Structures are given as structure tokens and as C-alpha cells.
Amino acid sequence: MLGLLAEEPLHGYEVKSRFERMLGGTWEVNIGQVYATLQRLERDGLIEASGARGDRNKLAYRATEAGRREFEDWLAYPDQEPQQLREGIYLKLLLASRTGDGSLDALLTGQRRVCLQRLRDLAALEEQAQRDGRDDLVLLFKGASFHVEADLRWVDACLDELARRQTDRRTGGDAP
Amino acid sequence: MSALVELREATRVYNGGSARAALDGVTLEIGLGELTAIMGPSGSGKSTLLNLVAGLDRPSSGRVVVDGADLTNMSEAALARFRRQRIGFVFQFFNLLPSLTVRENVLVPAQLAGMPAGKAEARSRELLDRLGIAETAGRFPSRLSGGQQQRVAMARALINSPALVLADEPTGALDSATGVQVMELLTELHREGQAILLVTHDAKLATRHAERVVSLFDGKVFDDSRLSRSGAAAGDLVRVVGQEVQR
Numbered sequence: 001m002l003g004l005l006a007e008e009p010l011h012g013y014e015v016k017s018r019f020e021r022m023l024g025g026t027w028e029v030n031i032g033q034v035y036a037t038l039q040r041l042e043r044d045g046l047i048e049a050s051g052a053r054g055d056r057n058k059l060a061y062r063a064t065e066a067g068r069r070e071f072e073d074w075l076a077y078p079d080q081e082p083q084q085l086r087e088g089i090y091l092k093l094l095l096a097s098r099t100g101d102g103s104l105d106a107l108l109t110g111q112r113r114v115c116l117q118r119l120r121d122l123a124a125l126e127e128q129a130q131r132d133g134r135d136d137l138v139l140l141f142k143g144a145s146f147h148v149e150a151d152l153r154w155v156d157a158c159l160d161e162l163a164r165r166q167t168d169r170r171t172g173g174d175a176p
Numbered sequence: 177m178s179a180l181v182e183l184r185e186a187t188r189v190y191n192g193g194s195a196r197a198a199l200d201g202v203t204l205e206i207g208l209g210e211l212t213a214i215m216g217p218s219g220s221g222k223s224t225l226l227n228l229v230a231g232l233d234r235p236s237s238g239r240v241v242v243d244g245a246d247l248t249n250m251s252e253a254a255l256a257r258f259r260r261q262r263i264g265f266v267f268q269f270f271n272l273l274p275s276l277t278v279r280e281n282v283l284v285p286a287q288l289a290g291m292p293a294g295k296a297e298a299r300s301r302e303l304l305d306r307l308g309i310a311e312t313a314g315r316f317p318s319r320l321s322g323g324q325q326q327r328v329a330m331a332r333a334l335i336n337s338p339a340l341v342l343a344d345e346p347t348g349a350l351d352s353a354t355g356v357q358v359m360e361l362l363t364e365l366h367r368e369g370q371a372i373l374l375v376t377h378d379a380k381l382a383t384r385h386a387e388r389v390v391s392l393f394d395g396k397v398f399d400d401s402r403l404s405r406s407g408a409a410a411g412d413l414v415r416v417v418g419q420e421v422q423r
Contacts, residue, residue, distance in 0.1 A: 116389055
């Protein structure tokens with residue numbers, strides 16, 4: 001939000017719609033959260049009201065000098081948050097391998113199909129963004145595709161491991 | 177029968193070595209005009225399958241029928257004739273003859289198949305024009321970029337109007353932008369009705385261009401997925417999450 005307000009003064013609803021447009025519909029923001037954040041940023045001296053209340057009592061904000069510095073600091077540092085693996089497949093796989101009821105194969109095959117279809121859908125979105133001249137969104141969808149490719153490789157690695165265990169069992173080897 | 181390619185329990189075991197089959201009882205049908213991708217890691221049986229469909233090799237057991245021709249027990253000479261007339265090859269490293277010009281490279285399969293010279297010349301001009309490389313006709317392959325060489329290879333693959341084009345990692349030796357152009361040309365040919373079998377280890381390539389992805393694993397068909405143009409919205413596929421809204 002600071003980044004958007006560093007570009008030009010915006011009121012709350014404009015912040016929401018501009019943010020969502022920038023992300024190509026991949027991040028929906030609650031308007032209540034936007035207003036609460038604006039109040040907090042104003043309290044911390046990072047943004048300030050720009051002019052008087054206008055049409056329908058709307059108040060526009062802009063970033064202060066301190067706000068711009070804060071935004072530039074944020075831009076300058078690489079993201080070091082822990083990687084998030086939120087997909088349910090990780091949990092399902094862990095639980096299915098503990099119960100060991102033989103459903104792993106079907107689970108992985110199904111997941112693999114989802115990955116393949118998703119790659120195709122992302123390619124379509126990437127092509128559309130390209131046609132629309134949205135190079136920033138092209139990069140976003142490329143990033144998403146790389147993640148799906150990684151998931152696919154991981155599913156294949158799981159299948160590989162599963163096949164190895166089955167072979168070990170058939171040949172009487174000691175599978176872990 | 178509407179299948180262009182039909183494998184029934186096709187198995188290929190190579191002599192001397194492991195008992196494991198390179199291809200293990202594969203049953204698969206590929207329809208006319210389909211763009212199918214065969215995907216799998218190295219050693220999964222992709223090349224073996226390709227060689228069987230191309231008539232470069234015969235199954236140890238089972239059956240392979242392509243474009244109505246049963247390749248299973250065909251003589252070497254008949255297989256060679258079948259390959260020349262019914263199959264077009266596009267390889268990763270182009271495989272052009274360096275001592276022949278572009279035009280001559282494209283004409284080779286037509287000459288081998290006995291096409292009348294005038295007809296072959298006309299068809300080669302039409303193809304080079306269609307693939308956007310008409311101006312390279314008199315040059316030698318070494319004077320061309322990778323993308324141009326692959327287009328020459330495509331013209332050569334198409335000159336005998338094959339029933340099936342086999343594309344084996346066709347973008348593997350190209351940079352990504354040129355690879356996309358080559359794949360777009362293949363996709364266009366497919367839209368015009370050309371059956372294409374694309375062999376690749378690249379999931380992104382396979383899913384972007386093929387409507388069907390057959391995955392091989394340890395010599396077996398592990399999955400056979402038909403993909404759709406689902407038209408899913410960005411928000412249904414990707415959610416960017418984080419704390420940034422709070423700043």
C-alpha cells in the first residue's frame with residue numbers, strides 16, 4: 001500500500017482496486033482491512049491526508065518522506081520469510097504413508113493430473129497477459145508455473161520412491 | 177478404425193543386459209490429427225516407444241500398427257519404405273546434411289520416395305515459404321541460426337505429407353524464445369490437421385501445446401491425461417498471499 005501511495009494520492013477504495021488490478025486478480029483485499037491499515041500507517045507517520053475530504057466524504061492519502069523511505073527499505077531487501085508449503089497434498093501424503101493403506105498411488109496420480117492441467121491453464125493466462133501487454137503479470141504467472149513444475153517433480157520423486165519400495169518388497173530387500 | 181497409431185501390449189526387451197523391458201506391455205491408441213505428448217524421465221521408455229512407432233525398431237512381443245500398416249513383422253525394406261513415405265522426423269539437433277543446401281536437404285526425402293522432381297520443387301518452395309525461411313533456400317545449414325535449422329528440418333519432415341510427424345525434443349537445442357516459435361509452428365500444423373507425436377521431458381512444453389499427455393515410467397504407461405482449455409480465472413489458479421497489505 002505504501003508503494004501505491006508513493007506513486008500518487010489515492011483514497012481507500014482506489015488502493016484496493018489498484019492493488020487487485022496490479023496482482024491480476026490473484027489477491028483479493030478486504031476493504032475493511034485497507035481502511036484499518038490506512039489508519040495505522042497515518043498514526044505511524046508513514047502516510048498523510050492529501051487535501052480535504054472530497055466527493056462522498058472520501059479522503060485521499062499519500063506517502064510521507066518517512067513512508068517512502070520505509071517502502072524503499074522494504075524493496076531493497078530480499079525476502080527471507082520461511083517457504084510456505086500450504087497445499088493439503090503434503091499433509092495427505094504424510095498421513096497416507098503413515099496409515100499405509102495403498103492409497104498413495106492414486107493420490108499421487110490424481111495430484112499429477114491436477115499439476116498438468118494447472119500448467120496448461122497458467123500457460124493460457126500467461127499468453128493472455130502477454131497479449132494485454134502486462135509484462136509484470138507474465139512474470140507472476142511464469143513464477144506460478146515454476147512452482148507447479150516443482151510440485152510435479154516432487155510428485156514424480158514420490159512415485160519413484162514408492163516404486164523402489166515396491167520393488168524392494170518383491171525382491172525381499174529391506175525397505176526403510 | 178480411427179486410430180492412427182495403435183500399440184497392443186507392445187514390449188521391447190534388448191538382448192544381453194538387464195531382464196527389465198525398455199517398454200513393458202504398452203497399449204495405446206493415438207487418433208488422427210491428435211497432438212499427443214509422450215512425457216517421462218530418461219530411461220522411462222520414451223525413445224523406445226518413438227522408435228517402434230517410427231518403424232526404426234520392432235517390438236519383442238505385442239503389436240504396432242501405424243496408419244493402417246502393421247509394423248510388427250514387416251521386413252527391413254518395407255519398414256524403410258514406410259518411414260520414408262508415412263513418417264516425418266523432427267529431432268533435437270536438426271540432423272541436417274551439412275554438405276547440402278537448405279533446398280537440397282528438404283528435397284532428400286521426396287527424392288527417396290520417388291516424387292516427380294517438378295512436384296517436389298514446388299512443394300519444397302511452398303513449405304519453405306510457409307515456414308518463413310524462403311530466403312535461406314540456397315544456403316548451407318551452418319550459415320543458419322538454430323531456429324532456422326529446425327524450420328528446415330520441419331520442411332524436410334513435411335515434404336512427403338506424412339501421416340504422422342514425430343518430434344523428439346524439438347526445442348531441446350533452442351533458446352526459449354526460438355523454442356516457442358518452433359512449437360507455435362508445430363501447433364499451427366496440428367490445427368491444419370497434421371497428427372504430431374511430441375516426445376519431451378519438459379512438462380511445461382507438453383502441457384502448453386498438447387491436448388493429451390501420456391506419461392511413461394519404467395517402460396509402462398503410468399498416466400494418460402486429456403487436458404482441456406478450462407478458461408480458469410487467475411484468482412482460481414493462483415493466490416498471492418502475505419503480509420504486504422498491512423504496510
